[in-house]
Amino acid sequence: EVQLVESGGGLVQPGRSLKLSCAASGFTFSNYYMAWVRQAPKKGLEWVATISTSGSRTYYPDSVKGRFTISRDNAKSSLYLQMNSLKSEDTATYYCARRAANWVVFDYWGQGVMVTVSS
Amino acid sequence: DIQMTQSPASLSASLEEIVTITCQASQDIGNWLAWYQQKPGKSPQLLIYDATSLADGVPSRFSGSRSGTQYSLKISRLQVEDIGSYYCQQAHSNPLTFGSGTKLEIK
Numbered sequence: 052e053v054q055l056v057e058s059g060g061g062l063v064q065p066g067r068s069l070k071l072s073c074a075a076s077g078f079t080f081s082n083y084y085m086a087w088v089r090q091a092p093k094k095g096l097e098w099v100a101t102i103s104t105s106g107s108r109t110y111y112p113d114s115v116k117g118r119f120t121i122s123r124d125n126a127k128s129s130l131y132l133q134m135n136s137l138k139s140e141d142t143a144t145y146y147c148a149r150r151a152a153n154w155v156v157f158d159y160w161g162q163g164v165m166v167t168v169s170s
Numbered sequence: 171d172i173q174m175t176q177s178p179a180s181l182s183a184s185l186e187e188i189v190t191i192t193c194q195a196s197q198d199i200g201n202w203l204a205w206y207q208q209k210p211g212k213s214p215q216l217l218i219y220d221a222t223s224l225a226d227g228v229p230s231r232f233s234g235s236r237s238g239t240q241y242s243l244k245i246s247r248l249q250v251e252d253i254g255s256y257y258c259q260q261a262h263s264n265p266l267t268f269g270s271g272t273k274l275e276i277k
Contacts, residue, residue: 088214096206096214096257098266112265146213154220155261156204160213 053077055147055161062167063137073130073147073161080128084150086157087121087132089143097143100132101150115141137168172196172260176269182277189245191272193258198239202262205234205243209254218243219261250276 059071071087087099100121101110109121120133130147144165148157173196183189193203205218216225218234221241231246245252253276258269 095271096259096268098268101264101266110264151216151219154204155202155266156216156219156259157206157214158216158225160215162213 053149053159055149055159057145057147057161057164060145060164060166062169064170065138065168067137068133068135069137069166070134071132071145071147071164071166073132075128075130075147075149078149080123081125083152085121085123085130086148086150087130088146088148088157088160089141090146090163091140091143094143099145102130134166137166139168142166142168171265172199172262172267174258174260174267174269176258176272178272179270180273180275182275183248184277185250186247189248189252189274191243191256191258191274193241193243193269195239195241195260195262199260199262201236202260203234203236203241204259204261205232206257206259207252207254208257209251212254214257217256248276 054076056074063069086101089097089099102121106123118136122131144163146163147161149159151158175194201221203221206214207217208214217228217232221236222234233244235242256272
């Protein structure tokens, strides 16, 4: 059974940093692109970052480019999101998601972790 | 960026009724479209990919279609377990973008 379990969320002040983790199991982690998708309270979904199987390629929307860094450790079947210079608009539930093998869609999602940026 | 205009924002329908949700892409994305369901308090789940292909384990009452740059998700016979929010997502190019969502309730 595919499982994605996020951790590392919490309350953080504007301008500070936070690192999220996602522990994957139930599939060969190194064979899949992985991603982070977020959802602000009572709002819709927003793609945040994608990383290739080896970690050599990463992709971000302009809203987080230069502030967020996605990374992975295939030996540990773990995905990470380093978030720097956090803003109030980054307040959201962050989901770790597996990208499907042959389609740019997300076929498995974690339960999500809440990040609140507030003073 | 590709904009996905989703409608309606909310929808109330009766059990067994046919429900249709639409997404309009701001440019040609071919069949690069997915639909997700998010039940209250839960994570999103993939329903449809490639505009019309049903994801594993998804009931056959769900279907997707395409007409040009307009995409539709149809629920043929609404069930109680179908309540929640639905989102489209274009998979054509980065940045990946989602529709604004449709909240589905039972009348």
